Amino acid sequence: MSDQTQVADAEKVARQRVHKYAHTFSAEQKEKLENYKAWATDYNTDVTALQYTAPKHCVDLILNAVNKHSEISMNSSVVDFCCGTGLVANRLRSVGFTGPIDGVDGSDAMLDLTAGVYRNTFCQFLDPGKNLPEMLSSSQYDVAVMAGGFGPAQVDAGCLKHLIHSIKIGGVCIFSTRTNRCNSEFSKKLDDELTKYVHCDVIVIDELRNIDKFELSSFPEEMKETRYIPGVAYCLLKLKPIKE
Numbered sequence: 600m601s602d603q604t605q606v607a608d609a610e611k612v613a614r615q616r617v618h619k620y621a622h623t624f625s626a627e628q629k630e631k632l633e634n635y636k637a638w639a640t641d642y643n644t645d646v647t648a649l650q651y652t653a654p655k656h657c658v659d660l661i662l663n664a665v666n667k668h669s670e671i672s673m674n675s676s677v678v679d680f681c682c683g684t685g686l687v688a689n690r691l692r693s694v695g696f697t698g699p700i701d702g703v704d705g706s707d708a709m710l711d712l713t714a715g716v717y718r719n720t721f722c723q724f725l726d727p728g729k730n731l732p733e734m735l736s737s738s739q740y741d742v743a744v745m746a747g748g749f750g751p752a753q754v755d756a757g758c759l760k761h762l763i764h765s766i767k768i769g770g771v772c773i774f775s776t777r778t779n780r781c782n783s784e785f786s787k788k789l790d791d792e793l794t795k796y797v798h799c800d801v802i803v804i805d806e807l808r809n810i811d812k813f814e815l816s817s818f819p820e821e822m823k824e825t826r827y828i829p830g831v832a833y834c835l836l837k838l839k840p841i842k843e
């Protein structure tokens with residue numbers, strides 16, 4: 600089999616699995632976790648085949664924050680929400696980051712694949728109506744990151760508050776989301792959440808990066824129109840606590 604055929608086959612299989620396991624828009628918590636349990640061991644292979652860039656862009660934004668803000672350094676504390684198999688933390692280590700990194704994910708099957716990567720792991724499903732454990736909600740971290748977590752089938756836009764709660768004043772909150780047509784309703788909700796916190800001076804948008812080639816499309820409705828789907832990555836700077 601030629602290299603080209605092998606790549607095309609890997610893309611095809613990865614698209615099928617992503618569509619099956621990660622785009623189930625009406626999924627309940629139990630179903631989402633079952634999906635990630637079934638997908639966990641193939642996750643890294645599939646996101647490589649689909650040229651998934653969220654961890655790279657989120658780590659780039661952390662490095663930019665290190666360069667821009669004196670409170671953030673290569674030794675800062677990080678909480679990696681929806682950490683999955685640890686791609687963000689491994690990338691941070693590969694660029695010389697030395698600070699403690701904790702990982703949070705709803706799926707114990709994904710967390711099982713992160714042995715040796717995180718200082719602490721929390722098996723925690725994020726829901727806007729559910730409080731997080733003290734360690735995650737008491738504004739102790741310098742950096743909160745969530746690569747590839749926000750989306751209609753995954754983490755609700757209302758969970759932005761959990762990321763903001765987890766960091767200190769002067770800390771940064773970095774995340775990505777897809778901005779393709781199938782995600783437009785979700786992008787609008789996330790935008791509304793962001794605007795709400797900007798308007799009450801809880802955060803400022805420190806950096807916004809538009810990404811043309813976020814990953815290969817795996818949405819059957821869009822694949823004929825576009826090979827790559829776009830996305831966006833944000834860095835928010837926390838100015839003050841959220842008043843409930």
Ligand SMILES: C[S@@+](CC[C@H](N)C(=O)[O-])C[C@H]1O[C@@H](n2cnc3c(N)ncnc32)[C@H](O)[C@@H]1O
Nearest residue numbers: 635681682683686705706709724725746747753
């Ligand atoms: C697309 S993966 C991203 C993983 C990793 N951040 C990366 O970029 O490779 C999404 C992860 O979020 C987790 N997840 C999805 N919805 C969640 C929720 N509501 N609460 C906690 N974890 C969730 C899944 O278990 C999965 O590990």
